[in-house]
Amino acid sequence: MKRSLFLAATMCAVSLMATDIDVQKQKAAAAELKKTMMGELKAKLNESPVAAVEFCSKNAIDITNSVAKKHNLNIKRVSEKNRNPINSADENDKKALAQFAENMARSGKPGEYVVVNGKYYEPLVTNEMCVVCHGKDANMASETAQKIKQLYPNDKAVGYGVGELRGAISVW
Numbered sequence: 084m085k086r087s088l089f090l091a092a093t094m095c096a097v098s099l100m101a102t103d104i105d106v107q108k109q110k111a112a113a114a115e116l117k118k119t120m121m122g123e124l125k126a127k128l129n130e131s132p133v134a135a136v137e138f139c140s141k142n143a144i145d146i147t148n149s150v151a152k153k154h155n156l157n158i159k160r161v162s163e164k165n166r167n168p169i170n171s172a173d174e175n176d177k178k179a180l181a182q183f184a185e186n187m188a189r190s191g192k193p194g195e196y197v198v199v200n201g202k203y204y205e206p207l208v209t210n211e212m213c214v215v216c217h218g219k220d221a222n223m224a225s226e227t228a229q230k231i232k233q234l235y236p237n238d239k240a241v242g243y244g245v246g247e248l249r250g251a252i253s254v255w
C-alpha cells in the first residue's frame with residue numbers, strides 16, 4: 084500500500100515535470116515565431132504596407148511552419164476574426180481566446196499563457212504596428228485596405244484599435 088502510494092506520488096511529480104518542460108519548449112517556439120515574424124514585418128513595412136501585406140500573404144504560413152519544424156512541434160496562429168481561412172479557431176482555440184478575453188476584461192491584461200487540452204496558447208495583442216493592417220477602415224490607408232480585400236475577400240481581421248486581443252499563437 085505504502086509502496087503504491089509512493090509510486091503514485093512519484094508518477095505525479097514526473098508528469099508535472101514533463102508538463103513544465105513541455106511548456107518551456109512551447110514558450111520558446113512561440114517566442115521565436117514572434118521575433119521572426121516581427122522582424123520580417125518591420126523590414127517589409129519600411130518598404131510599404133502593401134509590400135508587407137503581400138509578404139505576409141505569401142510567407143506567414145511558411146515562416147510559422149519552419150519555426151515549428153525547427154522546434155519539432157506544431158504551431159498555429161489563430162483568431163475568431165481570422166484573415167486567412169487556415170487560421171480559424173477550433174473549440175480548444177476558442178476556449179483559450181475566451182480565457183484571454185476574460186483576463187483582459189478583468190485586469191486589462193490577457194495573461195502570459197494558458198494550456199487547453201495540452202495545447203499551449205500565448206495571446207497576441209495589437210500595438211500601433213498591427214493596426215496598419217488590422218485597424219479600423221477609416222484609419223487604414225486605402226491602398227492597404229484594397230490589397231487586403233483583394234487577397235482575402237472574406238477577411239474578418241479588421242476594425243481593431245491598439246491594445247486589443249487579436250488572437251493567439253498555439254503550440255503543441
Ligand code: HEC
Nearest residue numbers: 135136139143160162165166167170207212213216240250
Ligand atoms: C503588413 C500588414 C500586417 C501587419 C502590420 C500585421 N498583420 Fe497580422 N496579418 C496580416 C495578413 C496578410 C495576415 C494573413 C496571412 C497569415 O498570416 O496567414 C495576418 C494574419 C494575422 C494573424 C493570424 C490570424 C488571421 O487573422 O489570419 C494574427 C494572429 C495576426 N495577423 C496578428 C497580428 C498582430 C498582433 C500584428 C501586430 C504585431 C499584426 N498582425 C500586424 C497582415 C498584417
